[in-house]
Amino acid sequence: MEFSSKLLENAVNEVAMLPGIGKRTAMRLVLHLLKQPSEQTQLLTEALTKMRNEIIYCQNCHNISDNTICEICNNTTRDHSIVCVVEDVRDVMAIENTRMYKGIYHVLGGKISPIEGIxxxxxxxxxxxxxVKQQKVSEIIFALSSTMEGDTTNFYIFKQIKEFNINVSTIARGISVGDELEYADEVTLGRSLLHRIPFESSIKSM
Amino acid sequence: MEFSSKLLENAVNEVAMLPGIGKRTAMRLVLHLLKQPSEQTQLLTEALTKMRNEIIYCQNCHNISDNTICEICNNTTRDHSIVCVVEDVRDVMAIENTRMYKGIYHVLGGKISPIEGIxxxxxxxxxxxxxVKQQKVSEIIFALSSTMEGDTTNFYIFKQIKEFNINVSTIARGISVGDELEYADEVTLGRSLLHRIPFESSIKSM
Structure with missing residues (x-):
């Protein structure tokens, strides 16, 4: 692409550095900002700068927070002896949305991935x-993605904590609620058979 | 979505204001910036701010430019009597990439669209x-999108300039180069038959 303006080119190149955004999309976004009042660009850039420079990670669970201890870790009605291990803040939000979990979290900040150099x-x-060593925890729940990286990370952590004899569980893999059986992949279907649960306990969770 | 941090929520909301970017994508982009060194956020926000506040539109053709008269309008080797009417800077870039056009441009900044309130x-x-009135122009070429808004805009401008007796043309609509005939829509195919050209002139442009 040949740009008619260096300022435009520079802005497009910077936006195109974001993951999943190509040059054409970046151009569309930048031209959109140009058509809007300049206040919108100002609000956007200020929000990003403030977020990047002032964001705090909870000292206890490493979740993104506005304070040194996040709201979840600060909540005394939650069970601090159950720790759910997740990849990032999005997973915390997803699990919180279920309103099914009353323990606390531990945010890893990623998964072990030799390909991505992590x-x-x-x-x-x-x-x-x-x-775990300080015996503050009675149960660890692994809630990482069901990928090779997720499984590797689970196994790596498990090896380091198994000597302390605490309960280690992982979230159930199976057929999604609402899914047709015939479209499920065979690994998922196989696992859901292997890890079948008593019918009565499945009724309770409905 | 319930956010664990106001700063994060604010940044996600601002990014999600961009067209075609939902809350989930915004979250992914913001978390990406958090994982990168803070310099990347700084470069991004500075490029956007600078672009929004300092960008100049060419006084002659209204294209985005770094000077009051853009490079194309400043180029004396180009034919200033032929004016190609386009919607925005992306179309100028697309036509320039063909290296087939040696006239100048006139950027409208949009198309007439009652639905979008333009x-x-x-x-x-x-x-x-x-x-056109000042008789600086010998030919006007309409190069707007082949949509109802584009056609409306063409017609609106044509009505205002037809009294000055200059050549007014529009870019050819037809089968794209490399396209299979059977997959072309009937309107395009019909138009390409109606506006057929002498075979010899089609050879010349190859």
Whole structure:
């Protein structure tokens, strides 16, 4: 693309650095901002700058927070002995939306991924093992994505905490609620058979 | 969505104001920026702010430019008597990429669209008619999208300039180069038959 203006080119290039946004989309977004009042650009850039510079991670669970201890960790009505291990803040939000979980979280900040160059030392694993060591925790629930990276991360953490003899569980894999059986992939269907549950307990959760 | 941080929520909401970007995509982009060094956010916000506040529109053709007269209008080797009427800067870039056009442009800044509330007075139409009136122009080429809004805009401008007896043309509508005939829609195919060209002139442009 040949741009008629350096300012435009620069803005498009910076927006196109974002994941999943190509040059054409970046151009569309930038031209949209140009058509809007300049206040919109100002609000956008201020919100991003403020967020990037002032955001705090909870000292206990590493979740994104406005304080040094997040609202969930600060909530005394929650069960602090159950820790749900998740990848990032989106997973915390997804689980909170279910209103089914009353324990606390531990946000790893990613998954072990040799391809993307993410090693265990870049994740918040040491502080999790430390929590287990200090016997503050009775159960760890792994709630990572059901991918090779997720399974690797689960296994890596499990190896480090199994000596402390606490309950370690993982969220159930199976047929999604509302799904037709014939369209389910065979691995998921196989696992859902293997890990079948008593019918009576399935009624209770409805 | 319930956010664990006001700063995060604010940033996500501002990014989600952009066209075609929903809350989930906005969240993904914002979390990406959080994982990158803060310099990337700084470069992005600075580029957007600078672009929005300092960008200049060419006084002659209304294209986005770094100077009061853009490079194309400043180029004395181009034919200033042929004016190609386009919607926005993306169309200028697309036509420039063909390297087939040596005239100048007139950027309208949009199309007449009652649905989106864009009236002729919001577009750069008066200055185009003025150029024609002053007899600076020998040919006007309409190169707007082949939509109802594009056709309306073409017709609106045509009515205002036809009294000045200049050549008014529109870019050819027809089968795209490389397209299979059987997949073309009937309107396009019909028009391409109606506006057929001598075979010899089609060879020349290859």
């Amino acid at each position: 090693s265990p030392s870049q994740l918040n694993i040491i502080s999790l093992v430390e929590k | 009236s002729p007075s919001q577009l750069n139409i008066i200055s185009l008619v003025e150029k």
